[in-house]
Amino acid sequence: MKIAIVTDAWAPQINGVVNATRNVWQQLTAQGHAVLLVTPDQFRSVPCPTYPEIRLAMTRPSDVGEKIARFDPDAIHLMTEGPLCLAARSWCLRRKRPFTTAFCTNFPTYLALRTGISSKVFWPYFRWFHGPAQFTFGSTPSIRQSLADEGISPVRTWGRGVDLDNFRPEVLPPDIFFSLPRPIILYAGRIAVEKNVEAFLTARHAGSKVLVGDGPARAALQARFPQAHFLGFKQGADLAGVYAGADALVFPSLTDTFGVVMIEALACGTPVAAFPVAGPMDVLTPTVGAMDHDLDRAIERALLCDRDACAAYGKTFTWGESAREFLDGMKMAC
Known part of the structure; x- marks a missing residue:
């Protein structure tokens, strides 16, 4: 054709x-x-x-x-x-x-x-x-x-x-992850106002916040939240390692039509916390993630998810x- x-x-x-x-x-x-x-x-x-x-x-x-x-x-x-x-x-x-x-x-x-x-x-x-x-x-x-x-x-x-040849649970995390306090909570995606990144950065859950990606809001947010770790743009095995090494991915967007980063993280065995909106509601199940209007509660529940179940579910995409x-x-x- x-x-x-x-x-x-x-x-x-x-x-x-x-x-x-x-x-x-x-x-x-x-x-x-x-x-x-x-x-x-x-x-x-x-x-x-x-x-x-x-x-x-x-x-x-x-x-x-x-x-x-x-x-x-x-x-x-x-x-x-x-x-x-x-x-x-x-x-x-x-x-x-x-x-x-x-x-x-x-x-x-x-x-x-x-x-x-x-x-x-x-x-x-x-x-x-x-x-x-x-x-x-x-x-x-x-x-x-x-x-x-x-x-x-x-x-x-x-x-x-998902590119299942690349996004796998066994990929090694970046060196910085071995020195960060756990749990490591990850944001991956464009750093822009429409992605609601500030909701992730203001979450009160203990641990370390890591951001992968770039965008027009990065400089301002990096200045306001110096305790967060902005790793910049990653792709391929480097991105897979960040997913696999994180304890949970937080998907704070209220506007995405799908959210591919969610299924990439799941394929690496990492559960997802999100708001109950279009995208997460269509992708996530209680076994592999948590949704709540309070993002801290969603993170807390997501951290309890079984990583093997997350990886198995991610492989279905x-x-x-x-x-x-x-x-x-x-x-x-x-």
């Missing part, structure tokens, strides 16, 4: 959209499918306001359409709602080419947090963007219900996976299954 995937999120960005796109692309090409990736690095771009590492492609629908037309795909998928996918959407509608979309990032809520304006102001754009699609992918039942409540339908399932769900959708879209 020939599939064109257009995305505004691509390397060198580090986020869940890039991760999902890259892994499904690799899975599909390994199965013999032909996949065209249309990404911002193929066009002139400008930095996104407040997120300069995110490049926004400045191009015309005809330029994007030329790449798609040359490839002549059986199915076209738009991963994001930014300018590159907007151009592809325009070209598809003019040429009466069917396409699918995905709701990977809860931008209405993110924008509300950054601007102080109600998310209701932003939802009309997303209804408009996804409206002509044959269907929209949602990663969890909660997100799919949220989309339906906002008038976006039909919605199909497309879950996420594979990129092979994620790719199968995506491919089933593409076949339906033909």
